[in-house]
Amino acid sequence: MAANSRLTIAVHILTWLALAHRRGTELLTSDQVAASVNTNPVIIRRSLGDLRRAGLVTVRHGAGAGWSLARAPEEIVLLDVYDAVEREPLFGMHHTEPNLECPVGKGIRPALGDVYGRAELALRTELGRTSVADVLSETLLVN
Template sequence: MSANSRMTIAVHVLTWIALVHGRGRDVVTSDQIATSVATNPVVIRRSLADLRKAGLVTVRQGAGAGYTLARAPESIALLDVFQAVHDEPLFALHRSEPNQVCPVGRGIQPALRHVYTDAEEAFRRELAGVSIADVLRDTLAPGSG
């Protein structure tokens, strides 16, 4: 099973927009962002669509078209980004009910449900405590790259 990089790409997109905005550019294009991410602009446009739907970026049409942050980077938590791009629980139980005659089959879901709930809550708390501004600061810190 491979890891999903949608979250990483979305954080990269928002962090890059925050950087260029801080350097005086109002809007950026998906092509410009794709250069930083080193991916196809179509991938970036899909990510931007999720971020726009979540209210994290806005799009400007017409002359000077492009994307900008909808909120200050300090007010965009990584949890906001995660919720924009990930619409499923982190962990899933069996797709069908395990054998209830088997002692493991009978007890595995209740045992895991508690662990999974606690783990997801901790994960969400961690993401809620980190903003796009934090990621930008850490990205630009000496020794980070």
């Protein structure tokens, strides 16, 4: 399966909000963000909704509406973003229950659950080491 791009889109949004804030622009509309990501504004609004529910961005309604970061970019790590936009575990279990009369079928799911848990923890720990501010710094190196 082609991996989804939700984390990429969300980090792109947050990085762009961080840069805009640094440049003195407090609010960005979903249209403005969509112009940088190069996709439809509804895609951006859906992602911003996830980020808002996670407390990472705030929205202002009415005329002159727009979005801004809810915390300093140094205080938002990619693990926060991952939790905001990803719902599925990394590895799926069997679609149908394995044969419980086979010793392997009976015991494999808890055994795999342990291994998968350790693997996800390693991934999460690494994602917790990079902030949106870090991504912004590295992004600007290319320019």
